[in-house]
Amino acid sequence: MDLSTLRSQFPALAQSNDGYPLCYLDTAATSQKPQQVIDAMNHYYQFDNANVHRAAHQLSARATTQYEAVRDKLRQLICAERREEIIFTHGTTESINIVAHGLTSQLKPGELILIDSAAHHANIVPWQELAQRTGAIVKPIPLTGDCRLDITAFDTLLTERPAIVALSHVSNVLGTVNPVAELVAKAKQVGALTLVDGAQAIAHMDVDVQAIDCDFYVFSGHKMYGPTGIGVLYGRFEQLDMLAPLMTGGEMIKSVSFSGTVFNQLPNRLEAGTPPIAEVIGLGAAIDFLNALPKTLVREAEQALLVYLQDSLQGLGDIELYGAHSDNLGAVAFNLAGEHHQDVGILLDQQGIAVRCGHHCAMPLMQILQLNGCCRASIGVYSNKADIDNFITAMKSVKELLL
Amino acid sequence: MSQSIQPSTADFLAVEFSQSAQATLALFQQANNWQERYRHIMLLGKSLTKLADKYRVESAQVRGCESDAWLYHSEIDGKHYFLADSDARIVKGLVTLLLIACNGKTSAEINAFDADDYFTQLGLQGQLSPSRTNGLLALAQAIKAGAVDSK
Numbered sequence: 001m002d003l004s005t006l007r008s009q010f011p012a013l014a015q016s017n018d019g020y021p022l023c024y025l026d027t028a029a030t031s032q033k034p035q036q037v038i039d040a041m042n043h044y045y046q047f048d049n050a051n052v053h054r055a056a057h058q059l060s061a062r063a064t065t066q067y068e069a070v071r072d073k074l075r076q077l078i079c080a081e082r083r084e085e086i087i088f089t090h091g092t093t094e095s096i097n098i099v100a101h102g103l104t105s106q107l108k109p110g111e112l113i114l115i116d117s118a119a120h121h122a123n124i125v126p127w128q129e130l131a132q133r134t135g136a137i138v139k140p141i142p143l144t145g146d147c148r149l150d151i152t153a154f155d156t157l158l159t160e161r162p163a164i165v166a167l168s169h170v171s172n173v174l175g176t177v178n179p180v181a182e183l184v185a186k187a188k189q190v191g192a193l194t195l196v197d198g199a200q201a202i203a204h205m206d207v208d209v210q211a212i213d214c215d216f217y218v219f220s221g222h223k224m225y226g227p228t229g230i231g232v233l234y235g236r237f238e239q240l241d242m243l244a245p246l247m248t249g250g251e252m253i254k255s256v257s258f259s260g261t262v263f264n265q266l267p268n269r270l271e272a273g274t275p276p277i278a279e280v281i282g283l284g285a286a287i288d289f290l291n292a293l294p295k296t297l298v299r300e301a302e303q304a305l306l307v308y309l310q311d312s313l314q315g316l317g318d319i320e321l322y323g324a325h326s327d328n329l330g331a332v333a334f335n336l337a338g339e340h341h342q343d344v345g346i347l348l349d350q351q352g353i354a355v356r357c358g359h360h361c362a363m364p365l366m367q368i369l370q371l372n373g374c375c376r377a378s379i380g381v382y383s384n385k386a387d388i389d390n391f392i393t394a395m396k397s398v399k400e401l402l403l
Numbered sequence: 404m405s406q407s408i409q410p411s412t413a414d415f416l417a418v419e420f421s422q423s424a425q426a427t428l429a430l431f432q433q434a435n436n437w438q439e440r441y442r443h444i445m446l447l448g449k450s451l452t453k454l455a456d457k458y459r460v461e462s463a464q465v466r467g468c469e470s471d472a473w474l475y476h477s478e479i480d481g482k483h484y485f486l487a488d489s490d491a492r493i494v495k496g497l498v499t500l501l502l503i504a505c506n507g508k509t510s511a512e513i514n515a516f517d518a519d520d521y522f523t524q525l526g527l528q529g530q531l532s533p534s535r536t537n538g539l540l541a542l543a544q545a546i547k548a549g550a551v552d553s554k
Contacts (some may be wrong), residue, residue, distance in 0.1 A: 018437075340491035342470045346537065347493070350437045358469050372490070373469070401441055402492070 003301055006293075007382045009034040011339060028172055028200060028331045028378030029356050030222045033286075037226055041278045042284035048123055052277055053268070054310065064280040067277055070284035070328055071267070078217065078284075079208040080234055084266040087240065088275050091231035092199040093220035094246075096166075098233055099195055100126035102239050102243025104254030109135025112162040114154075114192070116178070117368055118171040119141050121361040123197045126238060127166055136163065147323025149178050165192045169201035173360040173376060174323035175306070175331035177201075184214045193239065198375070203290070203380065203403070204329040215239045221279060225381070226286030230279035237294045237355065240266055247272035288375045298381055305379055305388065306330065313377075318403060322369055331378035333360075336395075339402045341373045347401060348375075351394040405421020407462055410455075415477045415484035421450040424503050431525040432506050440526055441493065447503075448496030454488035465545060476549035482507050483550050485544070497530060497539050505546050513550035518543040 007013060010032040015022050022033060044066070048161040050059035052067045074086045091093045113127045117140040131138045141157060142150045149167075165230040170177050173237035184194045190295040197214040198207055208218045216239065221230035235243070245252060245263065252272040263269045309332050310324045336344050345357030357365045357375045366373060377391060422430070427447070434440045453463055463473040464492055470491035477484050485502050489495040505513050522530055522539075530539055 015451075340470055340494075342491040342537065343493045345469075347441060350441070397438065401438060401445070 004384075005296065006298075007384065009289075010382050011035055011038070012391070013382060017352050019261070021109055021390070023353045023387050023394070025377040025379065025387060025391055026354045026356050026384070027203075027380035028175075028223070028376060030228065031203060031225045031380050032382060033227065033282075034225055034289050036289055037282045037285045041227060041282040044278045044281045048169075063277060065300050066284070067275070067280050068373065070280050070287070072235075073284055073287045074232055077207070077290075078202075078234055081210060081211050083236055085234055085237050085240060085268050087233040087235065088269075088280055089218075089231040089233050089272045089342075090229055090276065091222070092120075092197060092218050092220045093126075093231075095216075095231050095233035096122055096195065096197065097126045098246045099216050099218075099235070099243065100130040101246040102270075103193070104130060104133050104304075105244060106242065107136045107163060109133040111136045111164075112157075112160050112168065113164040114137070114141050114157055114162045114187075115166045116141055116149060116168045118149070118174060118176065118362060118365045119168050120172045120197065120199070121363070122199075123166050123168060123195075124364065127164070140364065141167075143365075146325070146367075147174055147176055149183070149327075151179075151183075154183065155186065158186055158192075161190045162187070162194070163194045166195045167197065169196050169198040170204065170329045171323070171331075171362075171365075173331070173333050173362045173365055173374070175200070175328035175333070175378070176323045176325060177205075177327060177329055180214065181212045184212055186390070188213065200330060206295075213368075221283040221286065224286055225289055226283040227253075227279045229276045230283050237266065238291045239402070240270065243270065245272065251275070271370055276326045292380065302379065302381065302383075302389050305383055305385065306332070308385065309377060309379065309388050309391075311326055312388055313395070316392060316399065318399065322371075322374060330380075331376055333374045333376050335371070335374050336399065336402065341375045344375050344398055345400060347398040348391075348394055351390075351397065353391050353394045355391075408458060408460060408474055410458060410476070410486050412477065412479055415475075415479060415486060416483065418452060418486065418502070418506060418518075420499070420506070421447070421505075422426060426502055427500065428524060431527075435441070435527065437526075441496075444496030444527075445492050446496070447499040448492050449538075451488070451495060451499045452486075452501070454486060458486070459488065465538050465541045467541040468494065470538070472498065472538050472542065474498075474545050476546070478549075482509055483513055483546075485546060485549070489538075489546050491537075494537050496540070497527075497537060498542055500525065500527075501539070501543055501546060505550075508548045513547060516547075518547075523546075 012032045048062045050063040052064040055061040071086045075083045099209040142153045145149045196214045198219040200220040212257040217234040249272040254264045322333040341357040358373045465472040472489035475486040487498045
């Protein structure tokens, strides 16, 4: 496959505003969707729309088959052992909430929860709430000066025998990659349960949950070229099976009577209510899209583009990059010398450049970096050198106006 | 708008703008491109007196703004006066544009003020959209609410 034709599969990218072609550098917030994802969802609504798991008729049987096939695709994608270990959720945030809620009765007062300092709020707040409910204590795992997780400090914290260790695979702000397999192995040695937030990893690297050996791995469909409103909770079967369901109701029960209700088995036990069927089918198409890519070629091109982005920004001068390493994935965080990130964002927007400016749902990280916020440019499989060059040209105009 | 700290009447009356609303409109309508418009915005922001640190407090903060923005209001002899600031230069300039149109006006005048129309005439349509994080819509609403509350 010629990588230059890959971009044409994303219809939203073919637009311009006021003569400026859209330069979409906000893939870490949500990726654009290839035509086949849009088509798959349309097809479902046009021809196969029915509720799943109630296959009294052909339509429902077709919907259920397609829906459940995506569970198998996901099992393969992340190398899970069993299909029941894949739970459909509405996104990473819900996935983490299901785990944090489900562990409530397993946690005792004074027990320790370790959290990645660079984590997204979705991997912080549910644990704080769990701590509030149980009397457990939350402690952040510090970062080193170059914005990597401080492994020495992590080792020291592990001597306190945490009950839970929550990590990010890839930082949503900085793009830094954590050595999660190594960290999980250490956490397991002291008996901790581990959760890895893979929202920013899943579209950019191979994920093998058995190799990582974590208890839970979570991600969202919309950051991997799939639709919004669909996420995944992977959990080791026996750990998932012990979670108290966050949501109860239809789909998740085996029998209901006023003398008592029996919950269904996994995965249904954690999937109450009618699921986002079209979104699951769209996610299936996104996985097909990813699987059809010449993986090595795409990964190498993406990595080279990220380094080009880092270098080009650095070359502009008066730019501060945060935690920019050549082995980062997907994103670059930066500020223009002493200028407010929002001013930079507004002026980039005037030129058709879509970046994210703010605290990126990672206020603790901003506090560590002593920033009010920053700008983030992030890339995907469709990003190309012209995007980066347009962005840099636009940044030159911004510099001219602001400095 | 009840605030624990409130600038003095003299503070409110001391606010002066480098140009009138009409002159501002003319300036923006003559602008050839967005760069010129945003240069004007930033210069306007620069001309607005900096809000003293003691007034840069949470109770005066305007919500919905990615940057920090503060607004104070006072009614003096039937006219409305505002003090505002932001730590982002463009936001401060956009706020100044609002104040140029509304400061020292009566309730009736502020009620009749159409912020959407005003920004469109300035060639800045879209900046007032609720989906923007510049806080401008919230500021415009706060200015209008200030004028209504005091009636």
